[in-house]
Amino acid sequence: MKTKHIPPMLWIPHQLVGAPQGYSVSLECYTEAHPSSLNYWTREDGHMIHESKKYKAENTVGTPSYKTHMKLTITNVQDKDYGTYKCVAKNPRGETDGTIRLYTVRDMMGKCKKMTSNSHILLRGTN
Secondary structure, three states, X not given: OOOOOEEEEEEOOOOEEEEOOOOOEEEEEEEEEEOOOEEEEEEOOOOEOOOOOOEEEEEEEOOOOOEEEEEEEEOOOOHHXXXXXXXXXXXXXXXXXXXXXXXXXXXXXXXXXXXXXXXEEEEEOOO
């Protein structure tokens, strides 16, 4: 039986991801390719993201083995981290990429005061 070669296909469950400053956030992509693809992350300027204290890239091979889950975790999100990220998949049959935009959201929990009343929790926010 001949093995069918498949160019990479990619899908992104969340193309817009919000995170407040100081938090960690994970971006995810799913790929399918045969033979297996080379998978990596870049910023919008095309520079490849390398493993560091700031970035942790994980590729988990699925079942069947032509499926891969890509995850990029960004720790301690700061202003310079907001913007567009690309997940890229390449194999001898082709290349594809997808974009995820990381945007800022307000840290509502840091501005809320917890008050408990029996089994109820009331969150009061300030503007």
